[in-house]
Amino acid sequence: MSETTVQSPAAGGDQGVETPFRRFCRDYAESRIATGALVVLVAIVLLAVFAPFVAPTDPYDLAQVSILDSKLKPGSESMDGTVYWLGTDGAGRDLLSAIIYGLRISLGVGVMSGVVALCIGTAVGLPAAYFGGRIDSFIMRVVDIQLSIPAILIALILLAILGKGVDKIIIALVIAQWAYYARTVRGSALVERNKEYIEAAKCLALGNNRIVFRHLFPNCLPPLIVVGTIQTAHAISLEATLSFLGVGLPISEPSLGLLIANGFDFMLSGFYWISFFPGVALLVTIVAINLVGDHLRDVLNPRLKR
Amino acid sequence: MSDETPTLQVENLETHFFTKDGVAHAVDGVSFSVGRGEIMGLVGESGSGKSVTGFSILGLVDPPGKVVGGRVMFQGKDLLTLDEESLRHLRGNRIAMIFQDPMMTLNPVLRIDTQMIETLRAHDNKITDAEAFARSRDALGQVGIPAPEERLKSYPHQFSGGMRQRVAIAIALLNKPDLIIADEPTTALDVTIQGQILYEAQKLCRETGTALIWITHDLAVVAGLADKISVMYAGRVVEQGGLGDVLDNPGHPYTQGLLGSVPGHNTRGKRLYQIPGMTPSLLKLPAGCAFKDRCPHADAACDTRPDITQPIPGRALRCVHPQLDAGATAP
Amino acid sequence: MTVFIIRRLLQSIAVVLVMSFIVFVGVNVVGDPVEMMVSDEADQAERDKVIKSMGLDKPWYVQYGRFVAGAVEGDLGKSFVYGESALKIIVQRIPATLELAVAALLMAVLIGIPLGVYAGLRPDTPLSKTIMAGSILGFSLPTFWVGLMFIMVFAVMLGWLPSTGRGETVNLLGIDVSFLTLDGLSHLFLPALNLALFKISLVIRLARAGTREAALQDYIKFARAKGLSNARIVLVHLMKNIMIPVVTVLGLEFGGLIAFSVVTESVFAWPGMGKLIIQSIQTLDRPIIVAYLMIIVLIFVVINLVVDVLYSILDPRVRLSDVKS
Numbered sequence: 010m011s012e013t014t015v016q017s018p019a020a021g022g023d024q025g026v027e028t029p030f031r032r033f034c035r036d037y038a039e040s041r042i043a044t045g046a047l048v049v050l051v052a053i054v055l056l057a058v059f060a061p062f063v064a065p066t067d068p069y070d071l072a073q074v075s076i077l078d079s080k081l082k083p084g085s086e087s088m089d090g091t092v093y094w095l096g097t098d099g100a101g102r103d104l105l106s107a108i109i110y111g112l113r114i115s116l117g118v119g120v121m122s123g124v125v126a127l128c129i130g131t132a133v134g135l136p137a138a139y140f141g142g143r144i145d146s147f148i149m150r151v152v153d154i155q156l157s158i159p160a161i162l163i164a165l166i167l168l169a170i171l172g173k174g175v176d177k178i179i180i181a182l183v184i185a186q187w188a189y190y191a192r193t194v195r196g197s198a199l200v201e202r203n204k205e206y207i208e209a210a211k212c213l214a215l216g217n218n219r220i221v222f223r224h225l226f227p228n229c230l231p232p233l234i235v236v237g238t239i240q241t242a243h244a245i246s247l248e249a250t251l252s253f254l255g256v257g258l259p260i261s262e263p264s265l266g267l268l269i270a271n272g273f274d275f276m277l278s279g280f281y282w283i284s285f286f287p288g289v290a291l292l293v294t295i296v297a298i299n300l301v302g303d304h305l306r307d308v309l310n311p312r313l314k315r
Numbered sequence: 316m317s318d319e320t321p322t323l324q325v326e327n328l329e330t331h332f333f334t335k336d337g338v339a340h341a342v343d344g345v346s347f348s349v350g351r352g353e354i355m356g357l358v359g360e361s362g363s364g365k366s367v368t369g370f371s372i373l374g375l376v377d378p379p380g381k382v383v384g385g386r387v388m389f390q391g392k393d394l395l396t397l398d399e400e401s402l403r404h405l406r407g408n409r410i411a412m413i414f415q416d417p418m419m420t421l422n423p424v425l426r427i428d429t430q431m432i433e434t435l436r437a438h439d440n441k442i443t444d445a446e447a448f449a450r451s452r453d454a455l456g457q458v459g460i461p462a463p464e465e466r467l468k469s470y471p472h473q474f475s476g477g478m479r480q481r482v483a484i485a486i487a488l489l490n491k492p493d494l495i496i497a498d499e500p501t502t503a504l505d506v507t508i509q510g511q512i513l514y515e516a517q518k519l520c521r522e523t524g525t526a527l528i529w530i531t532h533d534l535a536v537v538a539g540l541a542d543k544i545s546v547m548y549a550g551r552v553v554e555q556g557g558l559g560d561v562l563d564n565p566g567h568p569y570t571q572g573l574l575g576s577v578p579g580h581n582t583r584g585k586r587l588y589q590i591p592g593m594t595p596s597l598l599k600l601p602a603g604c605a606f607k608d609r610c611p612h613a614d615a616a617c618d619t620r621p622d623i624t625q626p627i628p629g630r631a632l633r634c635v636h637p638q639l640d641a642g643a644t645a646p
Numbered sequence: 647m648t649v650f651i652i653r654r655l656l657q658s659i660a661v662v663l664v665m666s667f668i669v670f671v672g673v674n675v676v677g678d679p680v681e682m683m684v685s686d687e688a689d690q691a692e693r694d695k696v697i698k699s700m701g702l703d704k705p706w707y708v709q710y711g712r713f714v715a716g717a718v719e720g721d722l723g724k725s726f727v728y729g730e731s732a733l734k735i736i737v738q739r740i741p742a743t744l745e746l747a748v749a750a751l752l753m754a755v756l757i758g759i760p761l762g763v764y765a766g767l768r769p770d771t772p773l774s775k776t777i778m779a780g781s782i783l784g785f786s787l788p789t790f791w792v793g794l795m796f797i798m799v800f801a802v803m804l805g806w807l808p809s810t811g812r813g814e815t816v817n818l819l820g821i822d823v824s825f826l827t828l829d830g831l832s833h834l835f836l837p838a839l840n841l842a843l844f845k846i847s848l849v850i851r852l853a854r855a856g857t858r859e860a861a862l863q864d865y866i867k868f869a870r871a872k873g874l875s876n877a878r879i880v881l882v883h884l885m886k887n888i889m890i891p892v893v894t895v896l897g898l899e900f901g902g903l904i905a906f907s908v909v910t911e912s913v914f915a916w917p918g919m920g921k922l923i924i925q926s927i928q929t930l931d932r933p934i935i936v937a938y939l940m941i942i943v944l945i946f947v948v949i950n951l952v953v954d955v956l957y958s959i960l961d962p963r964v965r966l967s968d969v970k971s
Contacts, residue, residue, distance in 0.1 A: 154661070158901070159905035161909070162905040165908065165923070165927070166672065169935055170672055242786070249788055249790075249791075250788055250789065250790050250909055253791075254908070254909065254924050255928055256924065266790075269791060276794060276802065277801075281802075284794050285798070292786065292791065295787075296783065299785065300782070375867060375871060403873050405873070406871055406873035407871060407872035407874070411871070411872075412871040414867070414868055416864060419863060419864035419865060420864045421868070422886075422887070423887070424960070433874060433882075434873070434874070437872065437874045437875065437878070438873055486872065
């Protein structure tokens with residue numbers, strides 16, 4: 010390669026030193042759909058975090074809920090003049106508020122289980138790849154067997170044994186998902202392990218801990234971030250499904266899945282909105298996360314770099 | 316030109332690639348002709364447009380590439396104006412093609428007999444099973460594959476690279492084509508196998524009158540095989556002529572450079588010649604002569620695009636400063 | 647080939663044994679079977695009687711041995727709710743679930759492959775972009791919610807298709823099936839499509855990726871240079887190559903279909919195993935849960951076996967390497 014081809018005029022368009030983060034932002038912003046999805050996602054997260062301040066009413070404050078207002082159509086007004094933009098559910102709760110509170114629970118469970126599963130998966134996958142040998146093949150055999158069983162089945166069985174509850178569904182989701190993270194981490198760590206910088210770190214006689222966590226781990230992060238986003242979407246969807254089936258969260262923790270389940274009974278009599286709007290909220294959340302994750306995969310994938 | 320109409324006559328062929336960064340003129344006004352039983356070597360570096368030329372003749376240029384101009388006269392018909400169905404009937408039938416990498420050209424999940432018989436069926440739907448089988452077997456035998464009857468039942472991965480290329484050649488020969496376009500068919504093979512295949516290709520053309528275009532970057536291959544030679548650079552033919560003439564008395568500085576870069580007996584002990592610089596990107600060709608940035612003889616005259624000239628009979632050159640020996644002058 | 651199948655068979659039996667142990671531990675050690683058998687007011691003597699009658703005073707390996715021995719004879723205990731053999735109740739429900747899963751699989755292949763191949767061959771047309779956007783949506787949509795929307799639109803609003811049950815069934819070789827009657831078909835359509843949605847998206851992606859990769863291969867260009875018709879190139883040369891990943895993934899995903907039928911069956915009140923297991927979890931009917939798990943393990947093992955064999959038939963390279971080893 011000669012110097013001339015490297016310094017083609019097109020490449021020199023940007024002035025100043027470009028940090029990796031800035032380049033990442035610019036690459037990301039190239040897709041308008043993904044940027045839009047990110048904006049939507051941030052808005053959803055903000056809504057969920059600040060639910061008590063954003064929601065028009067507190068749907069679980071009995072003083073604010075009147076059974077007389079039950080099953081009102083979207084846009085109708087209550088006796089005291091509040092407008093129910095998305096209607097009310099069977100108990101007379103404002104659906105919009107219930108959805109915002111439901112998002113809080115759904116996102117919380119999804120993110121929580123994702124983070125724990127990521128930690129466990131990393132803790133198992135990194136050493137497996139770095140040390141290799143029997144530990145590696147044993148761990149990967151377990152991972153393979155688990156991955157051949159659909160996550161919903163694992164979660165279902167665990168919940169059958171454990172019972173309902175926020176902590177229990179998080180445990181179930183973590184156990185159902187850690188293997189995805191373990192496989193991802195191991196996959197990228199196996200590639201990174203053979204690169205020169207790890208060789209160099211070993212030559213410097215750095216400790217295994219230091220090599221694994223300070224050198225190997227950061228370089229395995231990109232694929233983990235991608236899998237993390239997409240698995241979080243899965244977790245949210247899975248939690249909603251389990252709650253819908255009545256084996257997930259208890260009634261006291263009304264996630265989007267439970268809201269939809271509550272509306273199911275009314276749907277056949279024509280009160281469609283009670284199930285419809287929570288479903289739309291769930292859908293928008295999942296699609297936004299998936300779009301962001303999909304695009305992250307393209308941006309972070311070095312093979313696609315031009 | 317020769318008295319009889321050539322099998323293939325390409326005139327001013329232009330194929331452009333419409334990429335995001337601009338239009339690449341991969342084939343830029345290429346003309347040549349090949350007659351019955353004649354072998355033409357189409358020589359050039361990778362990226363010079365020689366393979367695209369081959370694909371353009373067959374109408375196999377994939378988007379974003381497109382043939383945008385010129386004529387490809389084959390047996391009196393302009394292939395560029397033919398509809399897809401007529402063109403399909405010519406492909407693999409009257410005009411066959413052989414590809415560079417024998418590991419990739421055969422479909423890995425289909426048996427050899429399937430891949431041969433379908434070629435026969437595509438052009439003759441009345442052929443009987445027995446006849447198709449017999450012709451396939453004979454074709455395999457013709458290219459020197461032992462026990463052809465049993466080998467027909469094999470899958471491609473059960474053959475070595477050289478054997479696979481023979482199978483690909485056998486498929487090309489099945490319908491006794493009038494023209495074969497061979498796109499670097501021996502580049503991926505061992506030298507000994509290369510020699511055998513070259514010998515057989517030459518024999519075939521002499522015996523059956525098949526015209527052959529042999530695309531390669533390797534002058535040594537052409538030297539032992541072709542009747543005439545066309546040298547391509549950056550999508551344009553820069554020199555064309557009889558094999559011996561061009562090799563003995565190259566007129567274009569690029570051809571001279573190519574010949575100078577081939578290690579031979581007469582250069583022992585001397586430093587091999589290198590053409591300075593790199594093949595230019597097709598998107599950023601210099602104005603005028605595409606070779607001027609690397610040419611030792613370039614001057615201001617090279618800033619206008621040179622036309623094809625015929626400084627001596629039977630030789631075409633695209634250069635304002637032809638370097639021919641022995642008092643040959645530009646007209 | 648036979649050696650290959652026998653080896654895979656032995657592996658399968660090992661997996662079944664391991665899984666049966668996990669199920670046994672999960673149900674009998676992590677959970678407390680006695681807790682559900684006796685009422686809260688029962689005294690210690692009564693509890694002891696139950697423990698003894700269930701053999702829970704024996705060491706765990708004796709218990710496990712009995713469990714396996716019972717399982718081999720088809721005895722996985724009696725359902726608390728139905729008072730009948732749990733295995734029998736599950737087995738009765740299998741045909742309905744299998745019918746649903748097979749119908750969904752067929753839909754996934756028949757809809758997914760043509761759409762995916764088209765999107766792969768013509769990646770830039772508006773139709774292809776619509777197909778791909780649809781497949782992203784298909785991945786994101788939660789199955790149960792789509793099911794609800796199907797019911798809302800096609801059953802409640804339009805009234806075109808029924809939303810619950812199997813409809814009229816016909817007895818075919820001793821098994822009740824829905825797909826042979828018009829009424830049964832109309833009942834089958836919505837749940838099958840609902841269950842298939844995710845797999846359709848998956849097949850579209852696989853077929854598209856496979857097509858785009860295969861279309862760049864020299865053997866496709868060579869096939870064109872041979873003068874083959876486009877139909878033959880796509881249907882034979884391309885299809886045979888993309889079928890390898892599609893069949894493998896679909897085969898493995900068949901288990902997923904059976905697992906996810908839990909959701910679809912609950913939404914559409916389809917009387918299969920999935921609906922039963924949800925009811926049993928809610929009523930804590932342990933023998934049914936155990937029986938369901940063992941049946942699912944068996945189904946998964948059989949599926950994996952079938953996929954491996956199919957794979958070796960489709961891909962000659964695998965076949966050869968296995969003969970050698």
